[in-house]
Amino acid sequence: MDLLSIVKQINGVLWGPIMLFLLLGTGILFTFKLRFLQIRRIKNIFKQAFGGIFKKDKSKDSDGISSFQALATAVAAQVGTGNLAGVVTAIASGGPGAVFWMWISAFFGMGTIFAEAVLAQTHTEKIDGEITGGPAYYIKKGFGSKFLAGFFAVTIVIALGFVGNMVQSNSIGEVFKSAFGIPNIATGIIIAVLVGLIVFGGISRIASFAEMVVPFMALMYIIGGLIIILKNFTMILPAFKMIIQGAFNPAAATGGLIGATVKEAFRYGIARGLFSNEAGMGSTPHAHAVAKVDHPAQQGLVAIMGVIIDTLVVCTFTALVILMTGSIDSGLTGIALTQEAFARGFGSFGNPFIAICLLFFSFTTIVGWYFLGEANMKFLFGKKSLPIYRMMVLLFIVLGTTMNVPIVWELADMFNGLMVIPNLIALLGMVSLVVKSLNDYESKYDKLGNLK
Template identity: 35%
Template sequence: MEGLLDFFNLLDGFLGSAAWFPYILLGVGAFFTIYLKFPQIRFFKHAWLVVTGKFDKADEPGDTTHFRALTTALSGTVGTGNISGVAFAIFLGGPAALFWMWATAFLGMTTKFVEVTLSHKYRVKTEDGSMAGGPMYYMDRRLNMKWLAVAFAIATVISSFGTGNLPQSNGIATSIESTFGFAPVVVGGVLSVLLGLVILGGIKRIAAVTSRIVPLMALIYIVGAFAVIFANIENVGPAFASVVSDAFTGSAAAGGFLGATLAYAFNRGVNRGLFSNEAGQGSAPIAHAAAKTKEPVSEGMVSILEPFIDTIIICTITGLVILSSGVWKEKHQNTFDRSDMTFFAGQYDESNSEDINKLFLHLNNVEGEKVENFTGQINVVNGTATSGGFTLINSRSIAEDVTYSVGSSEDPFTGTLKIEDGALVKESIIVEGKSLVHSANLTAIAFTRGYFGEFGKYIVSIGLLLFAFSTAIAWSYYGDRAMTYLLGPRSVMPYRVIYCAGFFWAAVSDTTLVWALSAVAIVVMTLPNLFGIMMLRKEMKESVNEYWEKQKK
């Protein structure tokens, strides 16, 4: 399993985490933004008119309304990326990362417009009478690249588990257990049954449920967020200023945060931006293909709103909560995960600028700068290390007040610990202390810095539950449309059953391997989709011009 994990991480290093990937993603968005003369600005008002039903006709082909297609697609994108993803981006790249998430969203509005329009244009009616669409259909029916369509569909099925199912279930179970104390097996059992009741009913039931969940979850989350923002209103202006100013310089060290280069913040911001709004990935067009309309461009208009709502509004609100509260640069008491923890050779001091600069360059992968990992033994007495020669880095920060225990923090360890190449060998040892935190934990702490106090963390848990559950609903539909393309409508029901079973299994399992596989699958979805829409750029422009001619008439 470790070998397989290393293999997927290696692939991801050449794909999604590679330096070239953000430029491809943003480059396609920038090209279409200029080529179509900034449709995300020119068509924004019209998009709202379409989604509110101004042009709806009940007798047009499709399975659901523009609004429900939008909420289904939004339920797939508004999820853990908005709670965990923003926090993770800021943790890695500082305030600058939020700017690059904005840039990804702004250009992504055009990318979504293009991919949804073209996918909707080549949708088909299946044997069971439902609509099926997505990039695999225009790849097959228009580009005559069956092999590419099959590769995309397979990647979509993998991503439905790796993005929409297993990590979401695991995240919900972990959050509910830490906040409310319910066992993961109970949470997984209840939610997998609820998931089955929703998705076994197909797109009409999925759209009906998501059209209610999405507005509710957004309202709850926004109320909790503004309780923090208004409580720290004096910090909002400086937070905005740091986002913009750091975007072109990188973020300097501040508090426990050791800093981030411009290149690192750019890469992490774009990467998290894609994870948040999925613009260019090709997933949302699958949901939009179900909309009732004869005009593919009109559904493309609706999709312009997705990155705006998902990233420019919701992610910005999360970012302001984290930045204005100041928690992103503070060290907090936590239990250290093995994946976040490294023992470095030598002793580093945060008050020493030379030490900080060396760690800054190393953590930002600056070529030529290398901090050696520690190999040796550590003597521990009553939970505290008594030997030196090393520095423990946890979550990209120098750990403080570190304790070592066995089984629980109430059973301190005494003895010798072996460290090999920066990693603690003994698996049973629990390491705790103060360090930076990231992902949902960082957002939860930030939500306690407002008018609701400690109750704020419950808003994050409830928000995470609704966000992640709705994401699982939407991705089940993406997966079953991909299965329909690959093996026909009869394969959908077995897929849905396995999908629900996977949701239960993930609540009590380690999904690290699945996350790694998903990271690769997302890029395998994204690159063919970007290639395809570039191939059809002239057809896209012609479709837009024809649409407006009809509107004038």
């Protein structure tokens, strides 16, 4: 049995029903424990996320970054190829109804991601003069397990910093070769140089980059999708009907075009939703840990906005464009189906548009994932390890564009699954701390987040 077969078997167990049940179940638990915070505090969430965009007084020093910069860095890590290709996989395997279950996973995932951000804010460390945090830190200091903390740190460095970034650079290389005829290795070298210019500047440069690029990236994709949706406005209601009907009767939604069952719609929708917004996976808390806020719960509310942007907005736009242009009947899947949908909507401009969007999505994810790995390299080996880590990341980026990546995708999934386990154990062990933090916040701040 070869390595690919072995890793696939491991992933079949890791990402089976038990993991999905634990991830979704954790979100449901926190949603109830926090008394449906994502509904009760929705105005507060928007105000906390966007109310201080233009305030510069708390942003750039060794004690952290601004709340919005933290959100932008987290969204950079969340919004990637999964938003273009992952949604397609869910629809192709589970039918349009999978989109409904993606929304459900996002709703409950908001409870989990709030908890992750609060715990990350509460358990930070100052390493060589810089504030750092994330699951490894709250697993060690809050949950009290050095072993699980170390295990998490090792797996996330491999999963995202090294293997995951190979996947992202490979996606860019393949799409640019297809759209513009640029050799993969040339694309890899250019990406590595650009990433190096950003990451060697440390957290302040990474945060500034994310703050500028992520809003532009998201708006560009949303405007492109909106144009196609408005051009095909008569298909808006039928598309939503396919999604809702497909969640409970997949055959009726597509006339049997996709032989999906309710079980498959649920499974693929929940899985792709959780993979996309990363709630419970332990990635985004690294950015939220270093945000300068007056109360940990404030950054928890900001973290919820990341799920809204990633799944409820970007993933939904991808799904609507596919369904409204009729591309679901093309027989394509993956990024090729997304390209087909935008080609039907934009004509010859569709392919270059998706290539450019994928460049932004994947490139910002590479920078975001580098940052997550950096926080854990500091945890494991201190700041002295960062020059070696940076050079290794750049090397893996170049290698990623030259490789045939089935094994790389599978390894990324495996290490992603492994890093979820210690994070979920710690989250479930510290439910009371999260509830206590929210109660303290709500005793001091009104529904709009103003001091009482």
